[in-house]
Amino acid sequence: xxxxILIADDEPNxxxxxxxxxxxxxxxxxxxxxxxxxxxxxxxxxxxLVLLDAxxxxxxxxxxxxxxxxxxxxAGTQILMLTAKGRETDVAKGKALGADAYIIKPFSxxxxxxxxxxxxxxxP
Amino acid sequence: xxxxxxxxxxxxxxxGAICLVWLGIAGVLLWAVLDPQDWETVIAALGGKGGLxxxxxxxxxxxxxxxxxxxxxxxxxxxxxxxxxxxxRLDSDIPAPIRTHGSRECRQLAGVIExxxxxRQELKSEMDVRVREASRQTEMEKSRLAAxxxxxxxxxxxxxxxxxxxxYNNRARIQFRRLSRAPGGAGGAELLGLGRSIYTALDRRxxxxxxxxxxxxxxxxxxxxxxxxxxxxxxxxxxxxQMTPVRGVAPDEPGASAxxxxxxxxxxxxxxxxxxxxxxxxxxDRILTSLTEGSRAALANTRAAIEVLEYPxxxxxxxxxxxxxxxxxxxxxxxxxxxxxxxxSHALRSRWxxxxxxxxxxxxxxxxxxxxxxxxxxxxxxxxxGIWLKVESFTLLQALVHLAGRLKDDCGVRAVTLRxxxxxxRARLDLMWTPDRDEPxxxxxxxxxEPIRIGSETLSLTVHDVLxxxxxxxxxxxxxxxxxxxxxxxxxxxLAAPQEELPTATFVRHESRPEYYDFDLFKSTAQTRSLDDxxxxxxxxxxxxxxxxxxxxxxxxxxxxxxxxxxxxxxxLKQEYFDQLVDPRRIITPASIPIHGITPDMVKGQxxxxxxxxxxxxxxxxxxxxxxxxAFDMRCLEVKEKQTGVKFDQPVLDTLLLSALVHENxxxxxxxxxxxxxxxxxxxxxxxxxxxxxxxxILVKLIPLLADKGIHTLAEARQAAQQTLYARINY
Numbered sequence: 001x002x003x004x005i006l007i008a009d010d011e012p013n014x015x016x017x018x019x020x021x022x023x024x025x026x027x028x029x030x031x032x033x034x035x036x037x038x039x040x041x042x043x044x045x046x047x048x049l050v051l052l053d054a055x056x057x058x059x060x061x062x063x064x065x066x067x068x069x070x071x072x073x074x075a076g077t078q079i080l081m082l083t084a085k086g087r088e089t090d091v092a093k094g095k096a097l098g099a100d101a102y103i104i105k106p107f108s109x110x111x112x113x114x115x116x117x118x119x120x121x122x123x124p
Numbered sequence: 125x126x127x128x129x130x131x132x133x134x135x136x137x138x139x140g141a142i143c144l145v146w147l148g149i150a151g152v153l154l155w156a157v158l159d160p161q162d163w164e165t166v167i168a169a170l171g172g173k174g175g176l177x178x179x180x181x182x183x184x185x186x187x188x189x190x191x192x193x194x195x196x197x198x199x200x201x202x203x204x205x206x207x208x209x210x211x212x213r214l215d216s217d218i219p220a221p222i223r224t225h226g227s228r229e230c231r232q233l234a235g236v237i238e239x240x241x242x243x244r245q246e247l248k249s250e251m252d253v254r255v256r257e258a259s260r261q262t263e264m265e266k267s268r269l270a271a272x273x274x275x276x277x278x279x280x281x282x283x284x285x286x287x288x289x290x291x292y293n294n295r296a297r298i299q300f301r302r303l304s305r306a307p308g309g310a311g312g313a314e315l316l317g318l319g320r321s322i323y324t325a326l327d328r329r330x331x332x333x334x335x336x337x338x339x340x341x342x343x344x345x346x347x348x349x350x351x352x353x354x355x356x357x358x359x360x361x362x363x364x365x366q367m368t369p370v371r372g373v374a375p376d377e378p379g380a381s382a383x384x385x386x387x388x389x390x391x392x393x394x395x396x397x398x399x400x401x402x403x404x405x406x407x408x409d410r411i412l413t414s415l416t417e418g419s420r421a422a423l424a425n426t427r428a429a430i431e432v433l434e435y436p437x438x439x440x441x442x443x444x445x446x447x448x449x450x451x452x453x454x455x456x457x458x459x460x461x462x463x464x465x466x467x468x469s470h471a472l473r474s475r476w477x478x479x480x481x482x483x484x485x486x487x488x489x490x491x492x493x494x495x496x497x498x499x500x501x502x503x504x505x506x507x508x509x510g511i512w513l514k515v516e517s518f519t520l521l522q523a524l525v526h527l528a529g530r531l532k533d534d535c536g537v538r539a540v541t542l543r544x545x546x547x548x549x550r551a552r553l554d555l556m557w558t559p560d561r562d563e564p565x566x567x568x569x570x571x572x573x574e575p576i577r578i579g580s581e582t583l584s585l586t587v588h589d590v591l592x593x594x595x596x597x598x599x600x601x602x603x604x605x606x607x608x609x610x611x612x613x614x615x616x617x618x619l620a621a622p623q624e625e626l627p628t629a630t631f632v633r634h635e636s637r638p639e640y641y642d643f644d645l646f647k648s649t650a651q652t653r654s655l656d657d658x659x660x661x662x663x664x665x666x667x668x669x670x671x672x673x674x675x676x677x678x679x680x681x682x683x684x685x686x687x688x689x690x691x692x693x694x695x696x697l698k699q700e701y702f703d704q705l706v707d708p709r710r711i712i713t714p715a716s717i718p719i720h721g722i723t724p725d726m727v728k729g730q731x732x733x734x735x736x737x738x739x740x741x742x743x744x745x746x747x748x749x750x751x752x753x754x755a756f757d758m759r760c761l762e763v764k765e766k767q768t769g770v771k772f773d774q775p776v777l778d779t780l781l782l783s784a785l786v787h788e789n790x791x792x793x794x795x796x797x798x799x800x801x802x803x804x805x806x807x808x809x810x811x812x813x814x815x816x817x818x819x820x821x822i823l824v825k826l827i828p829l830l831a832d833k834g835i836h837t838l839a840e841a842r843q844a845a846q847q848t849l850y851a852r853i854n855y
Binding site: 011013014016017018020021024082084085086104105106107108109110 | 416417418420421423424425426427428429431432435438442445446449452453
């Protein structure tokens with residue numbers, strides 16, 4: 001059974017590509033369209049990794065990240081933040097709130113795939 | 125008749141007595157040494173001639189008296205007179221001559237005294253000259269400083285340590301007028317005024333915090349011990365304030381040059397309204413964010429889609445969707461950039477510092493420069509009055525002179541015209557000339573790309589560079605109408621918002637220099653004494669007058685005008701006045717119009733008493749209220765207390781009562797009569813501000829006269845006024 005990945009982003013235009021990419025990499029993929037949906041899906045489906053957009057309607061990515069880290073049961077969930085906020089302070093904030101990695105848009109899909117692979121221990 | 129000379133008489137008597145005693149002693153001695161027979165012989169010889177002896181004695185007194193008189197005159201009277209004369213001269217400068225009689229020594233002494241006095245006089249007049257010179261210097265420096273301040277484009281306010289304002293400049297006045305929430309009449313004068321507290325305008329805690337910082341830095345010996353803070357005003361404006369200490373002058377120590385001590389005696393505030401600047405900045409920020417973050421997301425979407433498309437095995441439907449994503453994102457990016465350019469193309473540009481300048485000033489300077497540098501005749505045409513430009517006038521003028529110079533050299537132009545107009549949010553500055561009919565036009569647009577040449581000097585700058593700084597453009601055009609054919613270089617320049625200019629005060633400006641400073645306030649410290657014990661000369665007063673619809677405030681007569689002026693440090697501050705018409709919300713009886721000259725038209729659209737009284741109340745803050753026949757004016761304010769919620773509980777003085785105190789024998793204490801007694805001219809009698817002004821002048825004259833009557837403090841003045849006959853009249 002492959003790892004389970006949740007893509008949380010409100011922009012369908014990136015979700016199309018990410019979803020295709022992750023499936024192609026062999027992961028089981030779910031999609032959330034906003035922060036609240038993302039959080040409930042994380043709690044329910046326990047994905048191994050979340051590709052989390054920082055700016056979403058409802059709960060922001062930062063809030064979701066913090067909520068996940070506050071919940072001990074979700075300790076195993078890895079979080080990779082994808083965001084257009086490129087300021088150093090945003091990166092610091094994401095890391096401080098418990099994101100495992102932080103990738104600034106635009107990014108290379110190959111690098112993203114590699115990053116995900118390495119975070120999940122090379123095991124799709 | 126000569127007065128009886130006691131000194132001479134006593135002297136003669138003493139000499140006579142001595143002679144008698146000597147004769148007596150001689151007789152006794154003779155009697156002792158002679159034999160009784162010889163004694164008999166002597167007696168016999170003298171027998172009956174004793175009278176002769178006495179006569180001889182008396183006769184000898186005459187030459188004695190003459191000799192004594194001579195000696196007395198010469199050695200006693202003459203020195204005594206000298207003493208008197210000298211003493212007179214000791215205390216006064218009257219050049220009464222020192223009479224020289226008596227002995228030679230005495231005359232010499234007089235001469236020496238005369239010389240000493242002359243030398244003293246010399247020293248004194250020299251000293252006077254120096255003192256006058258010094259005070260003239262000080263006065264000059266003060267007014268130079270005040271003049272300097274008034275020209276500065278930043279607002280400057282100088283305060284003493286208690287936050288009392290002792291200097292402000294014109295700019296500060298304009299700025300505080302903008303900050304003021306009072307209706308027109310006070311126009312910021314309730315916030316900014318000599319002797320007023322700066323804390324009415326700025327938050328006391330902020331200022332104190334900055335003060336502490338400055339003082340800490342001063343103690344540390346910092347080089348530039350100033351502090352900065354930003355504050356929002358009641359009206360929502362953003363102010364950046366820089367505080368710099370005013371240091372005391374170190375006492376002169378031998379060997380040490382007079383310098384500044386570490387002790388602060390006050391502070392200078394440089395105040396800038398940065399509301400607009402901040403708005404521009406946040407607009408800039410918004411644009412930058414939308415450019416970076418907005419584009420990032422779009423680029424990410426596009427890039428991911430492209431990279432997925434690169435997989436050879438993408439299904440057709442997926443391929444279509446991805447292409448759709450790319451199309452949509454690229455379109456979005458294009459739209460965003462188009463919108464950005466439209467909305468705020470110049471907000472993002474870093475700009476050369478430009479200053480606001482009245483277009484007519486620029487035209488005048490331009491034509492003058494062209495005439496003096498090139499000897500061309502230069503006319504001016506201004507299509508609209510009062511256009512303000514945002515320019516860097518120095519290089520802009522150089523550019524104009526360069527273009528005009530090329531016209532002169534290459535096209536033989538002998539006269540140009542500078543024309544200024546306005547279109548599509550830009551100013552158009554045209555350098556016009558009439559081309560020679562027979563010769564081809566040699567003027568080239570390319571001139572704007574060559575280095576500017578002024579006389580023999582060539583700058584590294586081109587006309588194009590100069591226009592670039594102004595975000596402007598330049599081209600050649602021509603216009604032909606039935607009369608003439610003219611060519612012109614058209615320079616597009618940015619416009620500035622029209623500047624607010626201070627209205628010239630109606631009639632209060634008879635002195636050339638405004639009273640924007642009073643350095644004597646440096647010395648005054650926080651009022652520890654109660655107002656009652658304060659000397660009258662040290663108090664701050666608001667002298668006011670009201671015009672009303674009638675004489676019965678309790679019966680519904682309303683205030684239609686309030687005029688007020690302040691007195692600080694014994695000076696009437698003619699620049700800081702309150703002059704406001706009030707809409708009474710009732711008819712003004714025609715009978716009263718000739719008295720106050722206020723017609724219903726004039727009060728239409730004016731603020732009502734509900735708005736005016738709070739503004740007037742803040743204008744009066746911390747002062748003693750003064751009015752002529754104050755009971756009436758106070759009654760007018762009092763009846764509005766409930767309605768407006770404003771209570772005037774300051775101490776009140778009445779010039780009518782004070783005048784009655786000083787001139788108890790005068791019949792009239794009407795304002796005109798008093799003003800006439802003091803030689804004051806009333807300008808605008810029966811306008812509130814006119815009457816307030818003259819009342820203020822009267823109060824200033826009354827204060828020293830009250831002091832002559834032993835009335836020095838506010839409490840004494842109020843008490844004495846209560847006791848005058850007039851005090852019994854009550855409204």
